[in-house]
Amino acid sequence: VARIRCEDVFGILGENFTFPVKIDEKVVEIIWTKNKDKVAEWEVQNTATYFTSLQDRGLLNEENACLTIFNLEDNDAGTYVLDYFDSRRRNYVLTFILAVLAPPSEPEISCNISGDDLVLNCTAHFQKPLNYAWKFSSTPITHQTQEVFIPKKDIDASEKAVCFIKFSQMEKSSEIFLTQCFP
Numbered sequence: 001v002a003r004i005r006c007e008d009v010f011g012i013l014g015e016n017f018t019f020p021v022k023i024d025e026k027v028v029e030i031i032w033t034k035n036k037d038k039v040a041e042w043e044v045q046n047t048a049t050y051f052t053s054l055q056d057r058g059l060l061n062e063e064n065a066c067l068t069i070f071n072l073e074d075n076d077a078g079t080y081v082l083d084y085f086d087s088r089r090r091n092y093v094l095t096f097i098l099a100v101l102a103p104p105s106e107p108e109i110s111c112n113i114s115g116d117d118l119v120l121n122c123t124a125h126f127q128k129p130l131n132y133a134w135k136f137s138s139t140p141i142t143h144q145t146q147e148v149f150i151p152k153k154d155i156d157a158s159e160k161a162v163c164f165i166k167f168s169q170m171e172k173s174s175e176i177f178l179t180q181c182f183p
Contacts, residue, residue, distance in 0.1 A: 003090075003091075003092045003093070004092075004093045004094075004095070005093075005094050005095070006094075006095040006096075006097070007020070007094070007095070007096050007097070008096075008097050008099070009096050009097070009098050009099075010098065010099040010100070010101050010128070011069070011072045011076075011098065011099075011100055011101070011168070012072065012100075012101055012102075012103050012167070012168055012169075012170060013072055013073070013074065013100055013101065013102055013103060014071060014072060014103065015071075015072055015103075015168060015169055015170065016068055016069065016070045016071065016072070016169075017068065017069050017072050017076075017098070018066050018067070018068040018069075019066055019067050019068075019080065019082070019096050019098075020066075020096075021064060021065050021066045021067075021082060021094060022064075023064050023065055023084070023086075023092075025086040025087065025088075025090075026086060026087040027062070027063075027064075027065050027084050027085070027086060027087075028043065028044045028085050028086065028087050028089075029042070029043040029044070029084060029085040030042045030043070030048075030060065030062070030065045030082065030083075030084045031082075031083045031084070032060070032067050032080060032081070032082050032083075033080065033081045033083070034052075034053075034054075034076075034078050034079070034080050035078045035079055037051070037052060038051050038052075039051050039052055039053070039054045039058065039067075039080075040054060040058055040060045040067055042060055042062050048060040048062060053073075053075070053076070054067075054069060057069055057070045057071060058070070065082055065084050067080070067082070072100055073100070074100050076098065076100055077098055077099055077100045078097075078098060079095060079096070079097050079098075080095070080096045080097075080098055081093060081094070081095050081096075082094040082095075082096070101126070101127050101128065102127075103126075103170060104124045104125065104126035104130060104165055104167060104170070104172065105124050105125040105126070106124065106172055106174060107122050107123065107124040107132075107163050107164075107165045107172055107173065107174045108122070108123050108124070108174060109121070109122050109161070109163050109174050109175075109176045110123070111176065111178075111180070111181035112181075113152070113181070113182075114149075116151055116152050116153070117149040117150060117151055117152060118149070118150045118151075118152055118155060118178065118181055119147060119148075119149055120134070120147065120148045120150070120161055120163075120176070120181075121146065121147045122134070122146055122147075122163035122165070122174070123146070124165045124172070126165075126167065128167065130165045130166065130167050131144070131165065131166040131167065132144065132145060132146045132163065132164070132165055133163070133164045133166070134148050134161060134162065134163055134164075135161070135162045135164070136150075136159060136160070136161050136162075137158070137159055137160040137161075138156055138159050148161075150178075155178050156178075157178075157179050158177075158179075159177070159178040159179075160175055160176070160177050160178070161175065161176050161178060162174070162175040163175075
């Protein structure tokens with residue numbers, strides 16, 4: 001009887017993507033399909049074979065059955081099934097539904113004054129939550145938030161703020177001189 005699991009995963013257009021397969025036992029046979037078409041297969045004593053769109057862009061790790069797709073394209077999205085046998089001939093089936101997302105937009109920084117504070121806000125458009133971080137030229141501390149408050153009295157005219165957005169293997173940043181926030 002096959003043991004079955006299903007997982008939603010997503011990659012970023014143009015990045016490399018590896019399916020998050022976790023296998024503890026020794027594998028003797030691997031078949032990967034995409035929307036029911038075979039894309040990669042391997043069995044003990046042989047080398048992996050690739051089919052269709054993955055012929056030049058796929059890499060199968062025979063130790064752990066992980067499949068990597070290089071330079072992700074929109075049409076790589078679909079339902080991928082890993083069907084494998086371990087050394088005791090037990091069968092496992094893992095299903096991954098891969099979505100390919102456009103990369104996040106460049107972050108934009110806006111600032112306004114609220115009471116005695118300068119409020120900086122960083123925004124980027126993306127279909128999933130992003131990690132935000134701020135770095136200031138005058139302090140080594142990083143703020144891991146989308147919005148940051150700075151007391152006006154502490155602002156140095158030459159101070160620069162940089163907002164970083166991170167997702168998967170990708171990072172983008174924008175910067176602003178705090179003097180730009182004052183009329």
